[in-house]
Amino acid sequence: MKEDYKIERVKERINYIEDVLASVAAGDIDARINSEVEDDLSGIEAAIDLLIDDLTDELKQRKKMQKEVEEKLAKIQEQQKTIFQQQSDLLELSSPVSKVWDNVLILPVIGTLDSQRTQIMMENLLEKIVETGCTISILDITGVPTVDTQVANHLLKTVTAARLLGTECIISGISPAIAQTIVHLGIDLSSINTKATLQDAMIYAMKQNQLSENVKLHSLFADSDENEE
Amino acid sequence: MNIDLHEKRIPIIKIGNFLIVSIQVDMHDKLAIQLQSQILEEIEKTGAKGVLIDISVLEMVDSFIGRMLSGMATMASIMDASVVIVGMQPAVAITLVELGLEMPGVDTALNMEKGMEMLEKRLKDDDYKLY
Amino acid sequence: MLQLTTDSNWTELGKYIIKTEHDIVQVRQLIRVHAKEMNMGIIDQTRVTTAVSELLRNMYNYGGGGEVLVETGVVDDKNALIITCADEGSGIEDLDLAMSDGYTSGMGMGYGLPGAKRLVDRFEIKSEKNIGTTVRVMKWR
Structure with missing residues (x-):
């Protein structure tokens, strides 16, 4: 009887881990397991939490870098536009009628x-x-x-x-x-x-x-x- | 949708010794050919000595219309009338040259006034030759 | 109709049918509108309109009319206005001859194809006897 109860508890917790992992995968990077009990399973739960932390950090960094690159690209395109404009201005100035x-x-x-x-x-x-x-x-x-x-x-x-x-x-x-x-x-x-x-x-x-x-x-x-x- | 071709006749006006034609519509080929014979008939009927064709509103002259215009000039000159093409747009001139239609032998003028001067001068020159 | 290789990145701007001489006038005016919308200068507008007018005349005279597809897209890193004219006429037997200056097969004036080619930045042609002719021209923007 007691064994059955334990297995039920473990199943519940594993389900919860699955839920958290699913929400992280779906983009909710703040989701954590945050287990309150201390037993054999909690070690694994803590390890997963850590893993998620690392993963989200990396993700955030990548997003930041991407944004920077995009900004730089936009700047370069803007500059290129100016160069083209100046080029055509110069061409027109260089042939005064x-x-x-x-x-x-x-x-x-x-x-x-x-x-x-x-x-x-x-x-x-x-x-x-x-x-x-x-x-x-x-x-x-x-x-x-x-x-x-x-x-x-x-x-x-x-x-x-x-x-x-x-x-x-x-x-x-x-x-x-x-x-x-x-x-x-x-x-x-x-x-x-x-x-x-x-x-x-x-x-x-x-x-x-x-x-x-x-x-x-x-x-x-x-x-x-x-x-x- | 289908407009009767004759509805879109291009008017030919006679002033003094000259005919004035102002092309105001984007012509399709049949209309261009029709205009050509229309002008020649008018030369015969009125005995006009010069024709001014104003194309200042034409945004495009392709090889067909270009050929029609230069052919027109040659035909009219056989009938003893000079043709002056007036008011061609720069873009049209560049395009014609690039097409390979340089229209040699066709007289052109910047505007109506200059075209008229040109025809008058030619008429006078012809008179001097006679006397 | 003969197909030329296309790019899936091109966007269609319009598709027109040429059946009568009025269609030629109407479509070449629409081509100018498309060119204007792409911010082409007045001279390039005139060039592309004139080139298309030559192609449409060929299509009408020799192909009994046909279809015109107007697209825009990036070709060789350049923004291009792409116009494809396809007919189901008798086709051109000797393409090299048709593309040479001064050649005419009767009704034409001998300026059509080579003249149109000089007015655009890219010119492709494919023709097969009794199947038809497809010509594509591009103008950079």
């Missing part, structure tokens, strides 16, 4: 041209052309040391696109090195109006301006002639 005369835009290019920068430059120039209504633009590449096939093609594309908008784009300041590269690469720039220096390009642009002014004046006089009759 300015109106220098009636009807004339100048885009001085300084430094090495890569495909991306040339692309942004082209977009800026074309947008500025439409915005200002200038029909002549000068792309001055005096400050460009070298070009490759891709960049030369982008320049060609810019001039063609400008023509499609109904304007003329002149390239000035082609250095001997660039002239050599362009011919060696087999790129045909013959359809493009090129000038030796920015000054030559400016003179050409002003002459073009005068020409169209003259035409306007001419048509004005022609109209008044008709009126007199």
Whole structure:
């Protein structure tokens, strides 16, 4: 009889241990057995409690580390975003398009041209052309040391696109090195109006301006002639 | 859903010696072809010497519409009328060049006013040649 | 329809059917909306819309219409707008020839496929005789 009772008690306690372990597994890390009696089983119970303590400590630490890593990652991503932003800002700043005369835009290019920068430059120039209504633009590449096939093609594309908008784009300041590269690469720039220096390009642009002014004046006089009759 | 093609006719306006066409809708291919013959018929009917085609609201010109426009210019010039494409958006110009459609031989102008000046100048030049 | 390899990480933005010329106009306008929603610049929007317009015309002229699937996802560490056009037409016999500049099989203008390829960042094509053609283009964002 007494034996049976003891076994019942032990079963109860083992069930309780199982319950605690189950709740720990489910995430309740504060659950403990906290046995009050002192006997053979209580040693095991205390050992399990200790084990749970160790486990939860480790778990907490890991969570903390994970949080730190995540925070750092977010910070890095934020920084990366800033870098990208600054990069694109820099690209835009490095190709200023300015109106220098009636009807004339100048885009001085300084430094090495890569495909991306040339692309942004082209977009800026074309947008500025439409915005200002200038029909002549000068792309001055005096400050460009070298070009490759891709960049030369982008320049060609810019001039063609400008023509499609109904304007003329002149390239000035082609250095001997660039002239050599362009011919060696087999790129045909013959359809493009090129000038030796920015000054030559400016003179050409002003002459073009005068020409169209003259035409306007001419048509004005022609109209008044008709009126007199 | 299916709109009658003729409902969407693009208006052609005649001012002086010139025709003015302003394309305000995203054209499908049939409408583009229809516009082409419509303009040519109008040139014949009115004896117009120039055509201004305003595409400033077009957000996209693909190879078909591009070909239609440059074909239009050639056809009109055989009929003794000059075509000027006016107001192309920068994005459209870049895309056309990248597509490989550089439209050589097609005259373009930044805006209506400049296009009109261009046509007037050409008409005057032709007059001088005669006398 | 011919399938191209896909990635389970891509999210579908829309699926459209091309049957009439009006569908072409409508779908290319929707493509621009998708591109805009992905914060593409005006020039990239125009590039992708124009490229798709070329593909849709091919699909309409040679494939008797078809299906357009618009997706977004990460490809090669880049955010991409992915557009897949599939038809059940007669297929392209010589892909290399169709992809060469200036080639046209009659109704086309010879700028369609190679032109579209130049306007996008990635271009895949699969075609089989009498089964159809599937073209996928991607534009990075």
